[in-house]
Every structure is written in C-alpha cells, then in structure tokens.
Amino acid sequence: MLNSDKNKTICINGSHFSDLTGFYEEVSGVLMKDVDWEVGTLDGFDDILYGGFGVFENNEKIELIWKESEKSKDDLGISATKDFYEKKIKQGKPFNVELIQQKLDQLVSGKGQTLFEILIEIIESHKNITLILK
Numbered sequence: 001m002l003n004s005d006k007n008k009t010i011c012i013n014g015s016h017f018s019d020l021t022g023f024y025e026e027v028s029g030v031l032m033k034d035v036d037w038e039v040g041t042l043d044g045f046d047d048i049l050y051g052g053f054g055v056f057e058n059n060e061k062i063e064l065i066w067k068e069s070e071k072s073k074d075d076l077g078i079s080a081t082k083d084f085y086e087k088k089i090k091q092g093k094p095f096n097v098e099l100i101q102q103k104l105d106q107l108v109s110g111k112g113q114t115l116f117e118i119l120i121e122i123i124e125s126h127k128n129i130t131l132i133l134k
Helices: 020-031 042-048 069-075 078-091 097-108 115-124
Strands: 008-013 062-067 129-133
Touching (some): 008 020, 042 115, 078 097, 078 115
Parallel strands (some): 008 062, 062 129
C-alpha cells in the first residue's frame, strides 16, 4: 500500500491484541510476513524496524499507522508494565534486576515509561518511520 508521497504504509491494529505478547504477534504478522522469525522482545522489535528482512528494506521510508492506539495505550499501560518488570525481577538472570527494579520504582512513582511509551520511543528512534496514532 502506498501513500501520496510514495512511502510504504503499514498498519498495526490495537484491536487485534491486548498485551505485549499479542503486540509481538501482531507486528510479527504485519512486518515479518513470509519470514520464519517472530518478534518476542523489545530489542527484537527494535531490530525489525531497521528493515532489510520482512516487508520493507533498510532505511526505506515507511508510514506506520497504529490503529486503536488509545486501546493499546490502556492495554500496555501502568498495570501491564508493572507486571512486565515484576516477572523479569522474579526470573532474575539474565536480567539486570537492579536496573529493572529502578525502572519499576520510577513507574510506580509516576516518572517511568509504560510499555506503550517504550514502544512509541522505539518506533520514533527510526528516522525512516513516520508513526501515525489513530
């Protein structure tokens, strides 16, 4: 799908998932179509946004539309983020428990990022991607 500027348009839909695992499944299906690899971590999500495998090439300009983003903002908000950090702390190695505890403390105090905000930051760090929240 091309927009008027000839950029490739890719859509993810927040109504297709309600947690981080579902988000990974959604972006794997949309961005990694016909590739035998699935996103399963935040780092993995960042990696596929460089392109070169999946549905767009390295540095190809794309427009990423996130439909139902308000639902995703709620689904991947404070509660989901707190659970995410608590699971990593409970698991321990290979995770840096001290760092994760700091992130959890920041979140609880109202100063930390939610998973939704982290995902937005990851997307926006890729200058070839224009993010549109709908």
